[in-house]
Amino acid sequence: MQKKLSRVYQLLIVIFALFTVWVYLGATNLADNDMEFSDEALSGKKLFQDYNCSSCHQIYGLGGYLGPDLTDFASKEYKGEDYLNAMLQTGPGQMPIYYFDSGQVRSLYAYLNELYQIDKKMQSMYLK
């Protein structure tokens, strides 16, 4: 009886070890996927940080609450680069006006768009 029990424990330990390896490999695989920002998006991210957009907007729940969460901004087809440009140039509600050139708007949109693409991919991997 005692022997049988220790066999069960051994089996459980092996299963636990295999599970740990499986989880580890799954998590580290993420870095290899195309989940990195392009250079264009990285400059957009820098603008987002330099102009402190997150004082009013959240990304993944981090940031201020005066404006809407922008994590999934690019999920709406009509909210493209032109829409973003219109928002920046008019400063709706309590948002200030930003005089960005078209290159800067493109970078900002690339950042928001890639952010959404990564978010979509993560969701399809983990929230099936």
Ligand code: HEC
């Ligand atoms: C002082 C607060 C504030 C700051 C700073 C700010 N925003 Fe906003 N933003 C808002 C508010 C409030 C709204 C919503 C306005 C409305 O719908 O009436 C908004 C709306 C937006 C929208 C439209 C969202 C949607 O889904 O329709 C975008 C895009 C946006 N902001 C981008 C930015 C970017 C990029 C920056 C930085 C360069 C920025 N905002 C800085 C307050 C801010």
